[in-house]
Amino acid sequence: MSSTTGPTSASADLTAPTTNSKRPKYSRFTQQELPACKPILTPIWVISAFLLVAIVFIPIGIVSLFASRDVVEIIDRYDTDCIPSDAQKDKVSFIQSNRDKTCNRTLLVPKHMKKPIYVYYQLDNFYQNHRRYVKSRSDQQLKDAKHADETTLCKPEDTAHGNPIVPCGLISWSLFNDTYSFSLNNQQLALNKKGISWKSDREHKFGKNVYPHNFQNNTLIGGAVLDTSLPLSEQEDLIVWMRTAALPTFRKLYGKIETDLQEGQSIQVTLQNNYNTYSFSGKKKLVLSTTSWIGGKNDFLGIAYLTVGGLCFGLAVVFGLIYLFKPRRLGDPSYLSWNRNPGGH
Structure with a gap:
């Protein structure tokens, strides 16, 4: 017995109801394929960021503190x-x-x-x-x-x-x-x-x-x-x-x-x-x-800037010493736990 797959079958496919799909319309935005900046926080970048904050904050704190001390x-x-x-x-x-x-x-x-x-x-x-x-x-x-x-x-x-x-x-x-x-x-x-x-x-x-x-x-x-x-x-x-x-x-x-x-x-x-x-x-x-350019007598702002700047400077020094004396290669898989203990012990 032979089956026919001619025009009748083709017209049946055209008249068949189409199912609604919940799949969203494709776009690079919905699929998160837009260009993105993915910075890698290397030790040099982290140390530089802490030093930058310290360089900016410490002078501002000193100037603010002196301005507050000038208020009588x-x-x-x-x-x-x-x-x-x-x-x-x-x-x-x-x-x-x-x-x-x-x-x-x-x-x-x-x-x-x-x-x-x-x-x-x-x-x-x-x-x-x-x-x-x-x-x-x-x-x-x-x-x-x-x-x-x-x-x-x-x-x-x-x-x-x-x-x-x-x-x-x-x-x-x-x-x-x-x-x-x-x-x-x-x-x-x-x-x-x-x-x-x-x-x-x-x-x-x-x-x-x-x-x-x-x-x-x-x-x-x-x-x-x-x-x-x-x-x-x-x-x-x-x-x-x-x-x-x-x-x-x-x-x-x-x-x-x-x-x-x-x-x-x-x-x-x-x-x-x-x-x-x-x-x-x-x-x-x-x-x-x-009053001064900073307002009335208030040492809090200057002390806050000095504290944050000093803390960032201290962290930069600590991270710099660690990076200098105990460096490690970025992305080294040997530091992964399953590589350091391959037997699971």
Whole structure:
């Protein structure tokens, strides 16, 4: 019997349903056949890389460290000394009383300080990063007067006597209220308090049509009282304070002295010791500081660069000595475990 394999068989193959294949379309990208750089980390390359990092990092660390050491700082802790002797045993009662809290301090200039000289207040053991504290504010209210009633996030400082507080929240309520004035040779030193806050905060976070209202009007006063005739965008002490700190020890800019100070000069400081840090064992310090191209006085950046650079240099030396005294040929199969122990023992 003969079978025919003619046109009928061919037409059947054409009409047969084609099966869908899940095979992806071929391309050099999907098959990972594109040109690629596969560097081989030879001992020379590794040693050279460590040396390069050391050559770059060590000079940067030295320059950063010297720049930080050129910054002149005067730090004066006054929270204990500004309490009268008869109130040392109960500092909280004194700070909450109506007694005069004026305190006079004398600061000695250790080195020549070029203007501008930045005046900071430093607080220790103050946790501005506490979750409830950070959330107790209303950004909508701070930005636009139309949202003055939006105080739902500001508890417990949301309303007073049935009216909304502007600005509301624990952050603004606890605004730092110690004040400082400076004099040199019985002449008042001008303190510039303009431009101490971030420009972006003044222009975008605090409205020009938002004025303080019903602020510090509760039974318990937290801190400073705001000027009701100035919009929030011009009250820079508040703007600086409301940029909360990430750590419990922090500094905030109070103002700038636009006069050079010479070595050996004595600055008389008259301050009002109003802020209550005694109830939580906090500390208050007054800081006068110059700046350099790297910023304020901070040795960490220079030490970090020197540490990394020195570590890389040490590793380069160690690897270089190993490569010099115990070299091994690259890709030598005799170092494979099954070649070193062919019997499996």
